[in-house]
Amino acid sequence: MTALGTRGRLYGKNVLEGTFRAAPDDDLFLGELLVAIDEATGRRYLFRVVDVTYGHEHREPGWAERVAGTLLSDDASDTPGAHPLYEQERRTYRVADCRCLGYLTPDGKVFRKPKSLPTQFSRVVSPEATDLAFLERSMGDLHVGVLRTGETTVDVPVGISGDSLAKHVGVFATTGMGKSNLMMVLAGAAMQAGGRYGLLIVDPHGEYRTELARHPWAERRLRTYSSVTAPGTSALRVSLGEMTSDDLRTATGDTSRAQTEALFELERVYGNEFKGISWLLPFSQLDDLVGFREAEMSRSVALSTLQVLQRRARRICALDAISADGDVSVASAVERDLAEGKVVLIDASGLGSTEELLIASFLTRRILEAWQQAFLDDRDRHAGMPTVAIVLEEAQRVLSKAADTDGNVFPRVAREGRKFKVGLVAVTQQPKLVDPELLSQFNTFFILGLADERDRNILRSSAKQDLSSLNTEIQTLMPGECLLAGVDAPFAVPASIHLWSDALRSATAPPEPRPTAAANVAAMLD
Amino acid sequence: MPLGAAPLDDVADRLAAILGPSGNVTVADGDDGDLIIDGDLVPRPLTVASAPAPEVWAIDGGQALVRDARCLQIYVVRAGRCCFVDRVATVEEEGDLRAHLVGTGQRGIELARVDGGLRLPANTAIDINLLRERVEWDGIERTLQQASTGALVLVDGDLRPDPRLPLEWVTELLADATARGISVVGVTKHTSLSRGGAPLIGQLEREADAALGARTRWWAPVGRSAAERGVPFTVVAARLDPDAAYSFRLDVAAGIDPEVAIAQVACVSDDAAFPGYPYPLTVADRLAACPPWLREDAWMTIEEHLRLAGVPGDVLHRAFDDRHRSMERAS
Numbered sequence: 098m099t100a101l102g103t104r105g106r107l108y109g110k111n112v113l114e115g116t117f118r119a120a121p122d123d124d125l126f127l128g129e130l131l132v133a134i135d136e137a138t139g140r141r142y143l144f145r146v147v148d149v150t151y152g153h154e155h156r157e158p159g160w161a162e163r164v165a166g167t168l169l170s171d172d173a174s175d176t177p178g179a180h181p182l183y184e185q186e187r188r189t190y191r192v193a194d195c196r197c198l199g200y201l202t203p204d205g206k207v208f209r210k211p212k213s214l215p216t217q218f219s220r221v222v223s224p225e226a227t228d229l230a231f232l233e234r235s236m237g238d239l240h241v242g243v244l245r246t247g248e249t250t251v252d253v254p255v256g257i258s259g260d261s262l263a264k265h266v267g268v269f270a271t272t273g274m275g276k277s278n279l280m281m282v283l284a285g286a287a288m289q290a291g292g293r294y295g296l297l298i299v300d301p302h303g304e305y306r307t308e309l310a311r312h313p314w315a316e317r318r319l320r321t322y323s324s325v326t327a328p329g330t331s332a333l334r335v336s337l338g339e340m341t342s343d344d345l346r347t348a349t350g351d352t353s354r355a356q357t358e359a360l361f362e363l364e365r366v367y368g369n370e371f372k373g374i375s376w377l378l379p380f381s382q383l384d385d386l387v388g389f390r391e392a393e394m395s396r397s398v399a400l401s402t403l404q405v406l407q408r409r410a411r412r413i414c415a416l417d418a419i420s421a422d423g424d425v426s427v428a429s430a431v432e433r434d435l436a437e438g439k440v441v442l443i444d445a446s447g448l449g450s451t452e453e454l455l456i457a458s459f460l461t462r463r464i465l466e467a468w469q470q471a472f473l474d475d476r477d478r479h480a481g482m483p484t485v486a487i488v489l490e491e492a493q494r495v496l497s498k499a500a501d502t503d504g505n506v507f508p509r510v511a512r513e514g515r516k517f518k519v520g521l522v523a524v525t526q527q528p529k530l531v532d533p534e535l536l537s538q539f540n541t542f543f544i545l546g547l548a549d550e551r552d553r554n555i556l557r558s559s560a561k562q563d564l565s566s567l568n569t570e571i572q573t574l575m576p577g578e579c580l581l582a583g584v585d586a587p588f589a590v591p592a593s594i595h596l597w598s599d600a601l602r603s604a605t606a607p608p609e610p611r612p613t614a615a616a617n618v619a620a621m622l623d
Numbered sequence: 624m625p626l627g628a629a630p631l632d633d634v635a636d637r638l639a640a641i642l643g644p645s646g647n648v649t650v651a652d653g654d655d656g657d658l659i660i661d662g663d664l665v666p667r668p669l670t671v672a673s674a675p676a677p678e679v680w681a682i683d684g685g686q687a688l689v690r691d692a693r694c695l696q697i698y699v700v701r702a703g704r705c706c707f708v709d710r711v712a713t714v715e716e717e718g719d720l721r722a723h724l725v726g727t728g729q730r731g732i733e734l735a736r737v738d739g740g741l742r743l744p745a746n747t748a749i750d751i752n753l754l755r756e757r758v759e760w761d762g763i764e765r766t767l768q769q770a771s772t773g774a775l776v777l778v779d780g781d782l783r784p785d786p787r788l789p790l791e792w793v794t795e796l797l798a799d800a801t802a803r804g805i806s807v808v809g810v811t812k813h814t815s816l817s818r819g820g821a822p823l824i825g826q827l828e829r830e831a832d833a834a835l836g837a838r839t840r841w842w843a844p845v846g847r848s849a850a851e852r853g854v855p856f857t858v859v860a861a862r863l864d865p866d867a868a869y870s871f872r873l874d875v876a877a878g879i880d881p882e883v884a885i886a887q888v889a890c891v892s893d894d895a896a897f898p899g900y901p902y903p904l905t906v907a908d909r910l911a912a913c914p915p916w917l918r919e920d921a922w923m924t925i926e927e928h929l930r931l932a933g934v935p936g937d938v939l940h941r942a943f944d945d946r947h948r949s950m951e952r953a954s
Contacts, residue, residue: 154909160896167866167895174838180866180895183710183902 126247292438303446703910867899
């Protein structure tokens with residue numbers, strides 16, 4: 098870098114791309130944000146480095162290979178340094194390929210998409226705080242990290258608008274890249290949002306319960322329902338009578354065609370006598386399955402299929418979280434908590450995948466219907482209700498093309514939820530397994546490291562920002578680093594997600610509750 | 624008269640006779656050479672100097688044909704110069720770009736422009752070789768005036784100037800330099816020196832490999848210039864780096880110990896990109912080069928003047944169009 102702070106000089110490419118030359122020792126990083134100063138127009142063009150390569154002044158082919166060969170030969174003959182490269186700083190350089198993200202108008206107030214070329218050979222510098230201040234306007238009120246430029250961070254908060262939860266959020270990362278940390282930080286931000294947003298987090302591994310409870314706002318804004326007995330939690334209980342066959346089918350999405358047919362047959366047999374899927378209880382208690390099949394079912398259902406379904410029914414009915422009694426359900430409480438703008442954690446750590454999805458499907462349906470009803474009945478009341486989102490881990494289980502059936506509530510939320518202020522936060526390691534049509538409904542992507550090229554490809558084609566040149570950057574993301582692509586941001590924003598421990602430390606404590614007025618004062622006020 | 628046959632295999636046979644083992648050991652300096660070959664031509668180890676000369680200067684000439692009307696040519700020439708101290712460039716000059724119009728009726732004017740007090744004969748033929756050599760030796764003269772005692776001054780090519788330049792002028796330049804403790808060395812990358820009709824340097828390389836080993840610095844005395852007929856200098860062949868791809872002819876100004884001088888040259892011939900070739904000379908070459916854009920830039924300047932002078936465009940086109948390029952061969 099020069100005394101002027103020059104990192105390079107822009108020399109090539111087009112409106113959307115730029116190439117600049119930098120000194121051979123300039124430590125350029127993928128994803129680094131840089132500014133080209135167009136002295137002629139006063140505009141400041143923001144660029145993102147998407148690749149860095151070597152360059153040299155010598156025209157003859159093979160020059161660099163030859164130099165490397167000489168140096169290697171010196172190493173081999175144990176005489177390193179025998180052949181110095183004279184004036185390396187002038188003969189060699191680095192070339193940075195960049196994506197033009199847009200430009201700041203000369204007054205520094207408006208950021209526009211790139212539609213013109215900066216003057217050739219414009220000076221390239223590191224951004225100043227004022228160059229990135231515009232981003233703060235589009236980073237919403239749920240902050241999860243800070244802007245990252247290459248390997249360093251800039252003190253510009255990065256996040257999403259809580260309202261965008263209704264337009265669905267995807268969180269994509271392979272194991273260990275920081276999904277859980279991101280979800281906790283997002284939940285913490287929602288808790289501090291003054292009740293404007295509700296989050297329903299279905300946690301299959303029980304990893305959030307103790308951590309979220311540490312948040313200063315947890316007492317007021319977090320409600321945990323757990324399938325296991327744990328301090329500070331309410332018992333998770335839902336009723337078979339509340340749940341529908343669609344919930345059951347969604348939860349048992351991996352069933353064979355024969356099992357699906359058998360389920361329909363069972364509904365036919367029991368349907369009129371039982372609410373919801375409470376018929377699972379008598380079915381699970383049947384001793385004479387052979388006789389039941391002979392008497393009630395068509396012969397098209399194999400006995401072995403019935404036996405499989407009965408085993409599943411027994412497992413579901415045996416769970417403490419599942420009750421045949423409709424009065425013990427937590428569904429209303431969950432609905433109320435969310436309506437109050439709380440974060441509701443469903444700790445499903447004691448449940449299997451089917452049971453977890455069964456409960457998630459039921460609660461999601463319940464919430465969607467409640468918010469939909471409010472929208473239809475009373476628009477004003479609906480407008481005052483918080484935006485809610487259902488956070489679902491391993492979301493590909495219910496959002497794949499195969500799972501996209503009429504009865505599955507999750508695709509319905511993806512397609513219709515935004516109108517009713519109900520969104521999905523789909524967390525998955527394998528976005529390639531999600532139905533592309535459903536993925537296109539997601540307006541916000543948090544992309545953490547993804548090793549599989551097919552996963553990256555599907556995101557590139559579905560994201561609301563152009564990610565075409567960011568393949569290498571996504572590939573090289575470190576844990577805790579992400580790209581935030583959404584309709585609110587002017588480009589895919591590189592971010593460093595707060596560590597949960599840091600988020601806890603920096604979270605402001607809720608204000609003390611107002612002291613209750615003495616009875617005589619209250620009476621006077623009344 | 625009809626031509627006789629000239630088949631390729633006949634040429635190959637003759638070439639094999641020249642390049643293969645032969646009893647002919649006559650050493651010569653090309654067809655127009657004036658060297659006295661009195662060196663023993665025996666490669667011997669070369670010890671590189673422990674440190675480079677306090678100043679290492681390099682001069683090279685560059686040229687370009689801007690436009691060619693066959694009876695008239697427009698040339699540009701310049702001499703690039705650089706100076707290295709402790710392996711760092713302290714002087715870099717591309718040299719003033721000098722334009723010349725060569726051709727019918729132009730000799731008198733051009734002669735006056737290149738004379739510069741040399742008192743060149745009025746019948747001196749003007750061509751691009753003279754123009755380039757003149758600007759090169761002008762660069763050498765300015766360098767020698769600037770160089771400090773102990774400096775090494777490297778010249779691209781041999782130290783034999785174009786015969787149209789006054790020998791006494793060049794001789795005096797080199798003698799003054801030697802007297803001031805400045806070593807002037809010319810480095811010729813591809814020389815016409817021969818033995819038995821075959822390239823001498825290649826033969827010496829093979830002999831040195833056999834006698835001293837493959838990765839050895841060496842030098843061999845070759846001869847000297849005929850002082851009575853030209854500028855006095857000593858000629859040696861040398862391989863300046865163990866990893867050098869080629870060996871070179873080096874001309875060392877008279878009065879300088881050639882072994883000491885080439886040991887100093889070897890000291891700046893260790894660049895990783897060009898092992899065995901003095902790095903300052905590669906810089907001078909870059910500075911002096913006249914790339915196509917420079918040629919076009921020069922033409923645009925001239926063209927603008929012609930336009931202002933009222934010369935019609937079609938006259939220019941008729942004069943200078945490149946007919947070979949525009950009338951491409953049928954493929």
